[in-house]
Amino acid sequence: QVKFVESGGGLVQPGGSLRLSCAASGVTFTTSPMAWYRQAPGRQREWVATLIPSTGLRNYADPVEGRFTVSRDSTKNTVYLQMNNLEPEDTGVYYCNIFTEWIDRYPDPIATWGQGTQVTVSS
Secondary structure, eight states, X not given: OOEEEEEOOEEEOTTOOEEEEEEEESSOTTTSOEEEEEEOTTSOOEEEEEEETTTTEEEEOTTTTTTEEEEEETTTTEEEEEEXXXXXXXXXXXXXXXXXXXXXXXXXXXXXXXXXXXXEEOO
């Protein structure tokens, strides 16, 4: 059974930084494409970053391009999302998941969602 545990969220002022972690069991991040997603209150879940381990290719959604960086530690089967220069619009619950294809420009998640980690950007 695939399980994700996201952590590292918190309250940060605009311009600040956070590093989120996603620890996985039942799946190996060395072979499975993965994505970070977020959901703001009253909005649909959106993707923010993807990582293809076989190629090292990373993609970022336009709102976070240049500010967020996705990485992984294969020894810990954990992926990270380094978030810099945070903006209030980055507020939301952040999740990770694996995917096998893009559907309508969206990395289609295939596993059960974890509990997510709350990120709040506010002064």
